[in-house]
Amino acid sequence: MVLARLAISALAKQGYKLAQTGTAYWNDWLGGLTARFIFAAVLWPYYLNSALTKPGMGPLGVFSPGAGAFAQIIPAIAEAHSYDPGAIAFFPWHIIVIAGTLAEFVLPILIVLGVATRLAALGMVGFIAVQSLVDIYAHGAMPGALFDGDPASVLDQRILWIFPLVVLVAIGGGRFALDRRLWRRLRA
Helix, strand or coil, X not given: CHHHHHHHHHHHHHHHHHHHHHHHHHHHHHHXXXXXHHHHHHHHHHHHHHHHCCXXXXXXXXXXXXXXXXXXHCHXXXXXXXXXXXXXXXXXXXXXXXHHHHHXXXXXXXXXXXXXXXXXXXXXXXXHHHHHHXXXXXXXXXXXXXXXXXXXXXXXXXXXXXXXXXXXXXXXXXXXXXXXXXHHHHHC
């Protein structure tokens, strides 16, 4: 009986050490790298393609959004002005569309590279929340509900989208994030 207890105690200690090692690897590099990889593989192409539909003509087209940007972000205002960006008031509508377009371009790049990862991921969580509200209230998407058996609903999809971002907010971009490498060079 004593021998069995000693064996169980030794196994428990080894399990605890293994769990500590796994947690250390997860927090140091694996968690952030995995979350950034999932974001890059699943969401970055979506946001890049969406962002590319918004700028107007020229290299500074982000600051003069096209009709498609207004139709996607504020469809009621775009429709009220016959999808003519020149007829839409600059404040607040152009400001909202420019900010949304810049966020859709910049935040995913920062996350994938691992620059200001926690802040960029937090901004992306806010962006997805606003995007979800626009999809539901302005575009008529069905929000769905958790545990309703419909994984294609907005709520179910967006929770899955937000999960790797929450991981990044909690533990950062990991050892292979660009900003971590820059900090090490600055300290040296």
